[in-house]
Amino acid sequence: MRAVVQQGYGGTETWSVHDVPDPSPGNGEVLVEVRAAAIDRGTWHLMIGEPLLMRPFLGLRGLRQPVPGRDVAGVVVGVGPGVAGFAPGDEVYGSAPSGSLAERAVVSVKRLAHRPQTLTFEQSAAVPISGMTAIQAVRAGGVRAGQRVMVIGASGGVGTYLAQLAMSLGAEVTGVCSTSKIDLLSDLGVQRIVDYTRQDPTDLVGERFDVVLDIGGNRPLRDVRRLLTPAGTLVLIGGDEGGRVLGGLDRQLRAAALSLVSRQKLRGLVAAEKAADLEELARLADQGAYRPVVDRVFPLADAAKAMDHLAEGHARGKLVVVP
Ligand SMILES: NC(=O)c1ccc[n+]([C@@H]2O[C@H](COP(=O)([O-])OP(=O)(O)OC[C@H]3O[C@@H](n4cnc5c(N)ncnc54)[C@H](OP(=O)(O)O)[C@@H]3O)[C@@H](O)[C@H]2O)c1
Structure with missing residues (x-):
C-alpha cells in the first residue's frame, strides 16, 4: 500500500x-x-x-x-x-x-x-482525536447550561469542537482566536469573540467566567486564573509555547498543586482514546450538536x-x- x-x-x-x-x-x-x-x-x-x-x-x-x-x-x-x-x-x-x-x-x-x-x-x-479531547474537556470543566465559558483557542482542531459542544449544552461561550478566524467563530454561532492579537483575553477587566478551557497561548496560570469566578474551573488542554522539554506539563502540575489550596478548580487534561466517546460523538453529530x-x-x-x-x-x- x-x-x-x-x-x-x-x-x-x-x-x-x-x-x-x-x-x-x-x-x-x-x-x-x-x-x-x-x-x-x-x-x-x-x-x-x-x-x-x-x-x-x-x-x-x-x-x-x-x-x-x-x-x-x-x-x-x-x-x-x-x-x-x-x-x-x-x-x-x-x-x-x-x-x-x-x-x-x-x-x-x-x-x-x-x-x-x-x-x-x-x-x-x-x-476522533480532537473530538474526544473536546468532549473530555467539557466534562472536566463540568460545563452546563447558563454558565459563562471562555474557550482560549476556539478556532483550532480541538477548539471548534469545544465551542460547539459547550454551546449545545446551553453555555454562553466567549471564543478567543486571531483576526483571520473571527468569521469562522462567528459562523459557528460563538456569542462573543476576543481577538488575541488585539487584546489579551486575560485583560478583560471585570469579566469573570465559570469555566475557562485553555487550548492556546500557554499564558501564566496567575493571568488565566484572573478570568475565573471565585469557585470557577480552569481546564488546561494545550498550548504549543510550553517549551521544548516539558511542553507545558509544568503548568499542568502547578495547577494541580494550586488546586489543593484554592476554591477554584484547576486541572490539566490528558485526553484518553475511548470507543465509548467515539460512540457518543457519533450520536451527538447525528443529533446536530456539532459539525x-x-x-x-x-x-x-x-x-x-x-x-x-x-x-x-x-x-x-x-x-x-x-x-
Ligand atoms: N491535553 C490533551 O490531551 C490534548 C489533546 C489534543 C491536543 N492537545 C493540545 O492542544 C493544543 C491545541 O491543539 P489543536 O489541535 O486545537 O491545535 P490547532 O488546530 O493548531 O489550534 C490551536 C488554537 O490555539 C489558538 N492560539 C494560538 N496561539 C494563541 C494565543 N497566543 N492565544 C490564544 N489562542 C492561541 C489558535 O488560534 P488561531 O488559529 O486563530 O491563531 C487555535 O485556535 C496543542 O498544544 C495540542 O498539543 C492536548
Whole structure:
C-alpha cells in the first residue's frame, strides 16, 4: 500500500510517500481501508519529537512506528481474532496508532466506533482525536447550561469542537482566536469573540467566567486564573509555547498543586482514546450538536503540505488527507 513514512524527527522533510507492506490486524483489531485521515497537533508533536520528555517512549532516533497520523475513517476489510461488533463492510472511524496517512490502517476496537451517519468520510475523519479531547474537556470543566465559558483557542482542531459542544449544552461561550478566524467563530454561532492579537483575553477587566478551557497561548496560570469566578474551573488542554522539554506539563502540575489550596478548580487534561466517546460523538453529530469544521482536503501525496499548513497556524478547524 501507499503510505507516508517518517524518517527521524524534524519538519515535513522527514515525510515521504512510499510503498510499504499492508499492516495486519492482531487480537482485538480490524483492518480499515482508509477513506479519509486527518492530522492534528499530536501528529505534529510526534513529527518533531517534542516535548523531548516523550522521546524515550517514542524512540530516541525516530518514531518506532514510522507511519504518521492517527485520525481515520473508512471501511472494515479484515477482522483479527477476538473482535465482536465489527464486520467487513462496516463504516467506522477512530484512532489508529499504526498510522492513518496510508491506504490501510489497523485499529483496535478500543479506539473504534461506527461512524456518524450524517457526516461524510472526510468529516468523520476530522472528529476522533480532537473530538474526544473536546468532549473530555467539557466534562472536566463540568460545563452546563447558563454558565459563562471562555474557550482560549476556539478556532483550532480541538477548539471548534469545544465551542460547539459547550454551546449545545446551553453555555454562553466567549471564543478567543486571531483576526483571520473571527468569521469562522462567528459562523459557528460563538456569542462573543476576543481577538488575541488585539487584546489579551486575560485583560478583560471585570469579566469573570465559570469555566475557562485553555487550548492556546500557554499564558501564566496567575493571568488565566484572573478570568475565573471565585469557585470557577480552569481546564488546561494545550498550548504549543510550553517549551521544548516539558511542553507545558509544568503548568499542568502547578495547577494541580494550586488546586489543593484554592476554591477554584484547576486541572490539566490528558485526553484518553475511548470507543465509548467515539460512540457518543457519533450520536451527538447525528443529533446536530456539532459539525466538524474541515478547512481543506489534501491528497496523500500532499500530506506534508497539509502538515505545513497546520504548523504555520493557517488551519481553520481541521485538515483532512485522502489516499
Ligand atoms: N491535553 C490533551 O490531551 C490534548 C489533546 C489534543 C491536543 N492537545 C493540545 O492542544 C493544543 C491545541 O491543539 P489543536 O489541535 O486545537 O491545535 P490547532 O488546530 O493548531 O489550534 C490551536 C488554537 O490555539 C489558538 N492560539 C494560538 N496561539 C494563541 C494565543 N497566543 N492565544 C490564544 N489562542 C492561541 C489558535 O488560534 P488561531 O488559529 O486563530 O491563531 C487555535 O485556535 C496543542 O498544544 C495540542 O498539543 C492536548
